[in-house]
Amino acid sequence: MNKKILFTLPLLITLVLFGYFFWALTKPGRDPKILPSVLIDKPAPEFNLVALENLGVPGFSRTDLTSNGKVSVVNIFASWCVPCLAEHPDMVKLGKRDDINLYGINYRDKPEDALKWLNRNGNPYHRVGRDPKSRTGIEWGVYGVPETFIVDASGTIRYKHVGPLNPGDLEDKILPIISSLQAQN
Amino acid sequence: MRGLFLLTAVLFLFTVNSNPVKAFDPDEVLDDPALETRAREISKEVRCLVCQNEPIDSSNADLAKELRIVVRERLVAGDSDEDVKSYLSARYGDFVLFRPPFNTATFLLWFGPLLVLGVGGIGMFFFYRGNKKLKVANPLSPEEEARLNLLLDKDNKTKGSDSGEAS
Numbered sequence: 456m457n458k459k460i461l462f463t464l465p466l467l468i469t470l471v472l473f474g475y476f477f478w479a480l481t482k483p484g485r486d487p488k489i490l491p492s493v494l495i496d497k498p499a500p501e502f503n504l505v506a507l508e509n510l511g512v513p514g515f516s517r518t519d520l521t522s523n524g525k526v527s528v529v530n531i532f533a534s535w536c537v538p539c540l541a542e543h544p545d546m547v548k549l550g551k552r553d554d555i556n557l558y559g560i561n562y563r564d565k566p567e568d569a570l571k572w573l574n575r576n577g578n579p580y581h582r583v584g585r586d587p588k589s590r591t592g593i594e595w596g597v598y599g600v601p602e603t604f605i606v607d608a609s610g611t612i613r614y615k616h617v618g619p620l621n622p623g624d625l626e627d628k629i630l631p632i633i634s635s636l637q638a639q640n
Numbered sequence: 641m642r643g644l645f646l647l648t649a650v651l652f653l654f655t656v657n658s659n660p661v662k663a664f665d666p667d668e669v670l671d672d673p674a675l676e677t678r679a680r681e682i683s684k685e686v687r688c689l690v691c692q693n694e695p696i697d698s699s700n701a702d703l704a705k706e707l708r709i710v711v712r713e714r715l716v717a718g719d720s721d722e723d724v725k726s727y728l729s730a731r732y733g734d735f736v737l738f739r740p741p742f743n744t745a746t747f748l749l750w751f752g753p754l755l756v757l758g759v760g761g762i763g764m765f766f767f768y769r770g771n772k773k774l775k776v777a778n779p780l781s782p783e784e785e786a787r788l789n790l791l792l793d794k795d796n797k798t799k800g801s802d803s804g805e806a807s
C-alpha cells in the first residue's frame with residue numbers, strides 16, 4: 456500500500472510543479488517587462504542635473520532630495536514618451552502639493568522638444584533636470600520611461616514604479632506611500 | 641533564369657547571415673585592443689534591459705549603446721571585469737547579467753538540479769534496499785518450494801516433449 460503512494464509521488468510532484476508554473480505564468484498583473492529594483496531602501500545615487508533652459512524652474516542634484524525635509528517624487532519623462540502624456544494629469548495633481556517635492560528627470564531628450572512638450576501640457580514639476588545621455592538614469596537603474604521613484608526625506612529610495620501611472624495607481628499606491636513616509640518623519 | 645534567381649536568393653541569404661552582429665559604433669571602440677576585447681566580452685554578458693533577450697553588445701537600443709560606453713569608461717578607469725559587472729548589477733539587479741552570479745537568491749538555481757538528483761538517489765537507494773529486505777523477510781515455505789519445483793519441472797517436461805516432436 457505504501458509503495459503505491461511512492462509510485463504516484465513523481466506524478467504528484469510534477470503536477471504540483473505544473474500548478475505552480477501555471478499560477479506564476481498567469482497570475483494577474485504579471486509583466487515580465489517589470490523588473491524588481493535593487494535600489495529600494497538604498498540611498499539615492501549621486502547626481503547633478505542642469506536645468507532646462509527657459510522653463511523657469513531650476514535643475515537639481517542629490518542634495519535637493521534631502522535639503523527641505525520633504526518626501527520627493529522623482530519622475531523620469533521625455534517628450535518622445537507617449538505613456539508619459541498618459542500619466543501627466545497625475546503629475547499635475549502631485550505638483551500642486553507643496554508638502555512634497557516633485558522633480559522631473561528629462562530623459563534622453565532634446566531641450567527644445569522637452570520645452571515645447573512642457574509648455575504645451577503644462578509643467579507640473581518643481582524642478583526639472585536634463586539627462587540627455589541617460590547617465591543619471593543609469594545611476595537610478597532606469598531602463599524605460601516613464602518611471603517614478605519615491606524618495607524619503609533622508610534621501611533613501613523607498614518605491615519605484617515602472618511604466619505610466621495607470622488609473623488608480625496614484626490613489627492606491629503612490630499617495631499612501633507618501634503619507635506613510637510623511638508620518639515616519 | 642531560374643538558376644539566376646536561386647543564385648540571387650542564396651547570395652542574399654549569405655549577405656544576411658554572414659554579417660556579424662555589429663551594433664556598436666566605430667567611435668565607441670577603445671584604442672587599447674586589450675581593453676576593447678575585454679569590453680566586448682563583458683558586453684556579451686550584459687543584458688539589454690530594453691530588449692531583454694539580447695546582450696548590449698548586439699543591441700541597437702539607445703540604453704544599450706550608453707551602457708557599452710559606460711562599460712568602456714569603467715575599464716579605462718581601471719576597473720576589473722568583475723567590478724564592471726557588479727557596478728551594473730548594483731543598479732539593475734542580477735537580471736542584467738546573463739550568467740546569474742552565485743548567491744543566496746540564486747542558490748536553488750545552481751544547486752536545485754543536484755538537489756533533486758540527490759533526493760531521487762536517496763529515495764531509490766532506500767526503495768531498493770527495502771525490496772531486498774522484503775524478499776529475505778518472506779522466504780518460501782518448504783511446501784511452496786516443493787510446489788514451485790513441481791510446476792517448473794512440469795513446464796520443463798512439456799517443453800522437452802515439444803522440442804522432441806519437432807526434431
